[in-house]
Amino acid sequence: MxxxxxxxxxxxxxxxxxxxxxxxxxxxxxxxxxxxxxxxxxxxxxxxxxxxxxxxxxxxxxxxxxxxxxxxxxxxxxxxxxxxxxxxxxxxxAINFAELPLELAIKQVRGNGKRVIATFEDPNCGYCKKLAKELQSLNDVTVYTFLTPVLGPDSQKKSEAIWCSLDRQKAWTDWMTANVAPAAQQASCDLSGLQKSAALGEKYRVRGTPTIFLSNGERIPGYVPVAQLDKRMSAVK
CATH class of the missing domain: 3.10.450.70 (Disulphide bond isomerase, DsbC/G, N-terminal)
Known part of the structure; x- marks a missing residue:
């Protein structure tokens, strides 16, 4: 040079x-x-x-x-x-809620379902189970739950069983609220959706479960009492 x-x-x-x-x-x-x-x-x-x-x-x-x-x-x-x-x-x-691939989530609707939240949860998470039980009393809400097995191999196994159930919503609710393991499963099950759900947790830096997102994209890291969650949902415009 x-x-x-x-x-x-x-x-x-x-x-x-x-x-x-x-x-x-x-x-x-x-x-x-x-x-x-x-x-x-x-x-x-x-x-x-x-x-x-x-x-x-x-x-x-x-x-x-x-x-x-x-x-x-x-x-x-x-x-x-x-x-x-x-x-x-x-x-x-915060995230852009509109960008969430809701087709990957387990959908639960109560009442008119006008208020919307998304949760990232592990089936072996104690606070997730507490949240699931309390959500049963929440009115006029749609809950989209993304399976996020982060607590070990057994969490992955349980997530696969729930994902492959004939009725995912019932399998999730039964397990999280009553410890009833999924029974009937699809003969052939495509796990790619579950893998995408888990990858979504990594994308949004979900570092613990439950993680809740309000419809305005606001993040709530961790469990909150349902009464507090109710107020925060109602405050979203």
């Missing part, structure tokens, strides 16, 4: 570094600090304390403009007492 070409490349690199914003610098610095192949998904300036929001693995951390310090924790508004970090996390973890 000629000296002229080398000089040209050096100029291009210098120009790139000169025009690199603090977001690019922070991204590189945080990834280097965290190590282990950590990938920063986004960096944005916040309107408080001169901090930058850094999104890594679906979580939020904060840093200064030069990434000299990392802040792990939540920021509260002293006047309103609003948990700013929590509100931002809820915004980032």
């Amino acid at each position: 000629s000296i002229k070409h080398t000089a040209a490349i050096a100029c291009v690199l210098a120009s790139s570094l000169a025009w690199a914003g603090p977001e690019d610098t922070i991204k590189a610095a945080v990834e280097a600090t965290l190590g282990g192949g950590a990938k920063v998904e986004g960096v944005s300036k916040t309107p408080y304390l001169g901090l930058y929001e850094v999104r890594v693995g679906g979580e939020i951390i904060y840093t200064d403009e030069k990434a000299n310090y990392l802040l792990l924790g939540e920021i509260l508004d002293a006047k309103t007492r609003q948990n700013i970090t929590q509100a931002r996390q809820a915004q980032l973890s």
